[in-house]
Amino acid sequence: MGDAQLTTQVLAPEAPWVVIVPAAPPTTPSVALPVGTAAPVGTTGSAVPESPVARTTEFRAVEGGNEMQSGTALMTEAYAAIWLCTFALVLAGVRKMKKLEARLEGLADEIARARERDAKPRS
Amino acid sequence: MTLSKRASETPFLGLLAATAASLVLALQVIFLKAPTEATMGIVQKIFYFHVPAAYGMYLGAFVCFLGSAAYLARGTAGSDALARAGAEVAVTMGLMVLITGPLWAAKAWGRYWTWDPRLTTSLLSVLVYVAYVVLRAFTGDGEAERKFAAALGVLGAANIPIIHYAVKKWGGQHPQVISNGGGGLRHPDMKLALTLGFLTFTLLALALVWQRMRLHLLVGRVDALEQEAVELGLAGDG
Numbered sequence: 001m002g003d004a005q006l007t008t009q010v011l012a013p014e015a016p017w018v019v020i021v022p023a024a025p026p027t028t029p030s031v032a033l034p035v036g037t038a039a040p041v042g043t044t045g046s047a048v049p050e051s052p053v054a055r056t057t058e059f060r061a062v063e064g065g066n067e068m069q070s071g072t073a074l075m076t077e078a079y080a081a082i083w084l085c086t087f088a089l090v091l092a093g094v095r096k097m098k099k100l101e102a103r104l105e106g107l108a109d110e111i112a113r114a115r116e117r118d119a120k121p122r123s
Numbered sequence: 124m125t126l127s128k129r130a131s132e133t134p135f136l137g138l139l140a141a142t143a144a145s146l147v148l149a150l151q152v153i154f155l156k157a158p159t160e161a162t163m164g165i166v167q168k169i170f171y172f173h174v175p176a177a178y179g180m181y182l183g184a185f186v187c188f189l190g191s192a193a194y195l196a197r198g199t200a201g202s203d204a205l206a207r208a209g210a211e212v213a214v215t216m217g218l219m220v221l222i223t224g225p226l227w228a229a230k231a232w233g234r235y236w237t238w239d240p241r242l243t244t245s246l247l248s249v250l251v252y253v254a255y256v257v258l259r260a261f262t263g264d265g266e267a268e269r270k271f272a273a274a275l276g277v278l279g280a281a282n283i284p285i286i287h288y289a290v291k292k293w294g295g296q297h298p299q300v301i302s303n304g305g306g307g308l309r310h311p312d313m314k315l316a317l318t319l320g321f322l323t324f325t326l327l328a329l330a331l332v333w334q335r336m337r338l339h340l341l342v343g344r345v346d347a348l349e350q351e352a353v354e355l356g357l358a359g360d361g
Contacts, residue, residue, distance in 0.1 A: 056298045059170070060161040060309045071166035071230050078169045078223040082176065085222075086327065089215050093334050100341045107348040114355045 135333055142326040149319035157316040166230040169223050170300075171316045175324035176219040177245070182328045183213030184252065184283050191276030194269065200343045201336075203269050206276045208335035210255040212328055217249035232296065240289035241297040248286055251279040264346070 153171045160167035190206025193199070224242065225235040236242065255275050262268045290297050300307060308314045 056296065057300060058307060058309060059163075059167060059300055059313060071164045074166050074226045074230055075168055078226040079172065081222040081226075082172055082219045085215050085219050086331075089211070089331060090334065093338050097334075097338050097341060100338070100345050104341065104345050104348065107345065107352055110357055111348065111352055111355060114352075114357055118355075 135330070135337075138326065138330045138333065142323065142330050145319065145323040145326055149316065149323045152312065152319055153316045157312040158310055160313075163227075163231050166227055168316075169227040171320040172324070173220060173223040173227060174317065175320040176216050176223065178321060179216035179324040179328040180213050180220055180245075180249070181283055181287075182325065183209045183211070183216055183332070184248070184280050185209070186332055187213060187252070187255070187276045188280035191273035194273040195277065198266075200340065203273070204336045204339035204343070205332070206273060207256075207259055207339050208332045210252045210259075210276060210279075211335050212331045213252040214249060214256055215331065216324070216328065217245070217252060220245060221249060237296065239295040239297050240293040241286060241295055244282060244286040244289050248279070248282040251275070251282060255279065264342075 149171070153168055157168070157171070159165055186209030187206050188209070190202045190204070190209055193202035194206055224245075228237070229235050255272055258268070258272050258275065289295065290299050308317060
């Protein structure tokens with residue numbers, strides 16, 4: 001903090017004193033993003049500056065951060081899509097299997113009857 | 124349901140029960156225990172099923188590869204059914220990956236899609252397995268079709284290592300949190316959530332492969348009986 005900028009804040013117009021406080025560090029990185037990388041939209045506003053590289057290589061837990069509704073909606077859509085894909089495949093399979101089992105039983109009965117019919121005249 | 128049939132289904136029902144239990148536990152940990160990610164917020168929770176779904180796609184592709192190679196070597200109906208089931212699971216899991224990834228990216232990158240190497244190779248791989256499934260669905264079930272599909276199943280698996288190492292080889296902006304020197308998950312509950320996600324999707328992929336394989340074997344048995352019925356002079360009423 002050797003060359004940190006200092007700012008003055010007058011706490012109240014009538015106060016006979018002033019408090020000198022250091023300027024807050026920038027909350028956004030000054031490093032340029034890689035080509036083709038969009039800045040994250042609607043982040044939770046972490047006060048710790050970080051590089052774009054760190055953002056793509058680790059996940060950290062937030063300490064009481066606020067969440068945005070759009071993120072919740074996107075997450076809900078994602079989970080709904082996952083289970084929709086799964087249940088669609090499972091239900092389609094179960095329905096087809098029931099049809100096939102019924103067909104299999106019908107065919108087996110028909111074949112057994114036909115064999116029985118064919119066997120009778122010989123005996 | 125006969126007693127023997129019920130007994131033969133017991134392992135499958137056990138697998139389904141384990142999958143359901145793992146799913147409930149995973150959802151509980153993801154939404155009630157794992158903390159919100161510092162930069163992205165709640166949308167990062169997509170990660171706990173997005174990555175395991177990608178792993179499930181790899182599993183499906185591997186099963187398809189094994190079944191296809193076995194079919195080319197031995198030509199059994201079981202190996203063909205296994206390959207077909209693997210391809211269907213790869214498509215299902217691949218669709219999950221391709222839907223959930225862009226939903227996460229909409230928030231994290233500000234856009235749904237970019238022609239990043241890993242995204243592009245994943246899309247190509249899913250299209251290979253879609254081609255396999257469409258081929259099997261619309262071209263009949265003859266020996267030539269089965270062999271052609273088996274060749275596709277073997278060659279299609281070649282894309283899987285390319286997807287996996289795409290980020291390492293060609294860069295791109297796809298996150299590398301848990302591989303290739305990424306920083307990892309910085310909270311034990313995040314790690315637990317991801318572990319349960321992997322467990323759930325492993326069980327789910329196995330259950331789906333099992334169900335689809337049984338279905339294809341059943342189709343084969345019905346076809347064989349229909350053929351027998353025709354030979355006996357019974358009317359083929361469909």
